[in-house]
Amino acid sequence: MSATNSLPLSLKPSPRLWLPGSQHIGLTLAFLYLTILILAAIAPHFLTHGNPYGIAPREAFTAPCWQHPLGTDQSGRDMWTRLIFGARSSLVIGIGSILLALCVALSLAIPGAFGGPFAEQCVKWVFEILFSFPTVVLALLLTALFSSGTFPLIVAVGIGAAPGYGRMLFGQFLTIRHAGFIEAARSLGHSPAQILTRHLIPNAFRPLLIAGAMGIGQTIIWASSLSFLGLGAPPPAAEWGTMLAMGRDYIAEAWWITFFPGVAIVLTMLATTTLGRFLKNRFETTTS
Amino acid sequence: MILLPNTSFIILKKFILRVGGACLVLFAATTLTFITLQLAPGDPVTAILGGSANPTPETIKEIRTEYGLDKRLIVQYALHIWHVLSGHLGSSFSQHMPVKDVLWQQAPPTLKLMLSSLLLAWGFAILSVTLSAKKPLFDSAFSSLETFFAGLPQFWIGIILLWLFAYQLGLLPPAGTHGFSSLILPSLSLAIPLGGFLAQVMRESFKTTLDQPFVLTARARGLSDTAVRFRHVLRHALLPGVSLSTWAIGALVGNAVAVEFIFSRQGLGRQLFLAVSMHDMPLVTGIILFISVIYVIASFLADTLYVIIDPRIQEARA
Numbered sequence: 071m072s073a074t075n076s077l078p079l080s081l082k083p084s085p086r087l088w089l090p091g092s093q094h095i096g097l098t099l100a101f102l103y104l105t106i107l108i109l110a111a112i113a114p115h116f117l118t119h120g121n122p123y124g125i126a127p128r129e130a131f132t133a134p135c136w137q138h139p140l141g142t143d144q145s146g147r148d149m150w151t152r153l154i155f156g157a158r159s160s161l162v163i164g165i166g167s168i169l170l171a172l173c174v175a176l177s178l179a180i181p182g183a184f185g186g187p188f189a190e191q192c193v194k195w196v197f198e199i200l201f202s203f204p205t206v207v208l209a210l211l212l213t214a215l216f217s218s219g220t221f222p223l224i225v226a227v228g229i230g231a232a233p234g235y236g237r238m239l240f241g242q243f244l245t246i247r248h249a250g251f252i253e254a255a256r257s258l259g260h261s262p263a264q265i266l267t268r269h270l271i272p273n274a275f276r277p278l279l280i281a282g283a284m285g286i287g288q289t290i291i292w293a294s295s296l297s298f299l300g301l302g303a304p305p306p307a308a309e310w311g312t313m314l315a316m317g318r319d320y321i322a323e324a325w326w327i328t329f330f331p332g333v334a335i336v337l338t339m340l341a342t343t344t345l346g347r348f349l350k351n352r353f354e355t356t357t358s
Numbered sequence: 359m360i361l362l363p364n365t366s367f368i369i370l371k372k373f374i375l376r377v378g379g380a381c382l383v384l385f386a387a388t389t390l391t392f393i394t395l396q397l398a399p400g401d402p403v404t405a406i407l408g409g410s411a412n413p414t415p416e417t418i419k420e421i422r423t424e425y426g427l428d429k430r431l432i433v434q435y436a437l438h439i440w441h442v443l444s445g446h447l448g449s450s451f452s453q454h455m456p457v458k459d460v461l462w463q464q465a466p467p468t469l470k471l472m473l474s475s476l477l478l479a480w481g482f483a484i485l486s487v488t489l490s491a492k493k494p495l496f497d498s499a500f501s502s503l504e505t506f507f508a509g510l511p512q513f514w515i516g517i518i519l520l521w522l523f524a525y526q527l528g529l530l531p532p533a534g535t536h537g538f539s540s541l542i543l544p545s546l547s548l549a550i551p552l553g554g555f556l557a558q559v560m561r562e563s564f565k566t567t568l569d570q571p572f573v574l575t576a577r578a579r580g581l582s583d584t585a586v587r588f589r590h591v592l593r594h595a596l597l598p599g600v601s602l603s604t605w606a607i608g609a610l611v612g613n614a615v616a617v618e619f620i621f622s623r624q625g626l627g628r629q630l631f632l633a634v635s636m637h638d639m640p641l642v643t644g645i646i647l648f649i650s651v652i653y654v655i656a657s658f659l660a661d662t663l664y665v666i667i668d669p670r671i672q673e674a675r676a
Contacts, residue, residue, distance in 0.1 A: 198379060199386040201608065211394040211634060291511045295616050298513050299631065318517055322525045332514035339509040
């Protein structure tokens with residue numbers, strides 16, 4: 071097997087073709103999960119009849135059973151209902167912060183790659199500095215700056231994630247800076263602004279989309295780890311990270327309060343990564 | 359290789375650039391910390407006074423003068439930079455002891471934690487990739503396992519491990535800083551996602567290297583499959599992992615915050631979090647400077663390791 075593979079001539083199917091069988095299953099599952107997630111975010115009442123904030127002290131700490139498939143928390147609130155209602159804020163945080171991160175990254179990478187050698191050096195330094203400053207520490211300081219809540223969380227995670235994407239985009243822009251189509255546009259007399267909006271951004275769109283799809287899961291994890299530390303929405307909120315943090319105090323007697331929000335976060339991460347990887351294989355023409 | 363006179367100049371120039379860049383990074387980290395803490399709402403005076411109730415306006419004024427908080431912002435900034443440059447990190451507002459002592463006390467547990475999780479992560483990544491890449495069944499199984507590991511949030515693994523090993527099985531202590539047994543669970547919760555991530559990156563280049571002609575040559579010389587993998591292919595697959603490790607150290611510090619909280623460990627992450635929330639400027643500056651120094655050292659080590667693993671790079675760079 072490996073001997074035939076190591077021959078210089080290999081007959082691999084082109085990456086543009088449909089995926090082999092085993093990857094189909096993963097992709098289908100990811101699509102299914104994301105559909106449910108989006109449904110939960112748009113119309114949570116469709117998936118549950120309960121109230122995420124309805125307290126029932128008598129039913130506190132009920133283990134998973136028929137009535138409460140995922141159990142109840144310390145105030146008797148149904149975990150399934152709370153998870154469904156938490157989908158919206160998680161998706162908003164994930165998508166919002168990835169959009170912010172990509173915008174910040176673009177606004178650093180474009181002047182860096184096309185603004186002359188001085189700007190290029192400056193942007194390189196900015197990236198170096200932002201990298202030495204751990205992302206989570208940056209987010210920590212930013213959340214301290216804005217107090218806690220959903221919006222500050224988006225800003226903190228978005229700015230924290232920006233240098234990673236910025237460096238990636240910067241590298242890509244540097245390689246296409248002298249590409250044929252840019253030179254052609256320049257020799258046709260297009261202004262830099264025109265080249266930027268008509269040629270560069272449309273060309274960068276696909277890698278941006280892929281990076282965004284791959285990144286949503288990661289930003290959801292970052293956001294939930296910040297709200298786990300108490301920097302997100304305050305406790306009664308039906309937010310996955312906050313719910314997980316609350317369960318930490320009862321871990322010895324009621325594992326389900328912590329376990330299921332974590333499962334939701336992990337599944338979201340896996341689903342978005344699978345989707346992102348599919349997009350990457352399908353649309354990115356890599357030469358290996 | 360003959361060392362031309364020119365080469366030593368290039369090395370010197372690179373060294374100076376490197377040190378200059380490191381200084382710039384440290385300076386920027388200090389400034390960034392100063393600005394953010396100035397912008398943050400709240401008052402350092404409350405941190406200095408601790409929990410004591412209702413200070414009189416005179417007390418507040420006294421403290422402001424004592425700590426230099428009544429001076430103009432630009433003067434405060436200049437003084438701050440001067441103190442840092444002359445090596446005086448000052449004393450912590452909230453801990454009422456010199457920042458140096460706090461660092462001395464809190465750094466070793468965090469460094470131990472980071473080192474052991476890096477080792478565990480590398481161990482997992484190397485074994486998982488080397489033993490399974492391009493082997494039917496194993497390859498896809500292990501690569502799915504790596505994706506799964508990479509997607510696990512550290513704080514969640516921490517809690518699950520805590521529940522399983524400390525509360526259900528009672529094998530390991532649930533909290534604490536001292537002793538080897540208290541290090542196992544925290545390092546595992548940091549190492550599992552990191553190991554998955556490193557392995558994902560290494561697998562890609564391991565597979566492309568397996569297709570290289572020199573691998574065929576090695577096989578033709580009669581080397582066993584395992585020998586080929588460990589002695590010839592692994593070296594190539596290590597490179598992307600090494601360059602990621604610098605990034606990983608930055609990420610480890612951040613993730614250590616949550617893990618140190620879960621396992622009630624002493625450490626820089628937890629201390630930094632407390633210091634930020636209490637506006638303890640000297641302590642925050644001290645910890646962030648310390649982290650930046652570690653980052654700078656790590657990135658230097660990673661570059662050196664890179665050249666040791668792949669000697670072609672030195673020739674290409676010089």
